[in-house]
Amino acid sequence: MKQNALLTLALLLASTMIGCIGGDDDTSSETTDDDGETPQSNNVDITGFAFSPETLTISVGDTVTWTNKESATHTATADDGEFDSGNLGNGDTFSHTFTTAGTYTYYCKIHPSMTATIIVE
Template sequence: MQKINRRNLLISSVAAYTVTGLNLAQAHTTPAEYTINIRKFKFEPDHIDVHIGDTITWVNQDLVAHTATAEAGDWDTEMLEKSQSKSLQVTKGMTGEYFCVFHPHMKGTINIK
């Protein structure tokens, strides 16, 4: 059996810290995936915090068609019929408010961290 001494404990702690540190670093660099459901004429959730490179998928669960379209006009899911979905990768220009072109009272926001 390997003898446990102070030096071995120190090496183990440093190794564990390094692995944990790597995982934390990877958590910020590995793209995440988010889903926004369109249900009962609402974006759910209506606010989302994301990083550049993440992916957002809008899923239309209503009977009628919707869009998710940037107020500034720089991105658009285009028309999503009932049960259709569209995924977009987050880019720098996607921060801010968006809405449904067909039902302009439907609004959501994207915040890039």
């Protein structure tokens, strides 16, 4: 009896999550060449309730641009306050230039389980 209730709950949660992600299966085949010493733009897509790529390595002076590719609102907020995009709606972008080497972990304020890392070398 109790097990059935749990199973129903799990199924409900699973279908809710699938519903949120939606059918927006944007597979942009974008390859990032990471061999340059010159400052370059680096992109992080927010899609499927995740940051992609989850870990991005850049050079000091590089700018990272986040783009929210789905209908859910997200933020890119640094754990240490280095940057905070504020709410990003569908198609919104946010850029930040990293001038100090280090490892910057960040998350989405609305969905704190969304976490990712920028490594500045």
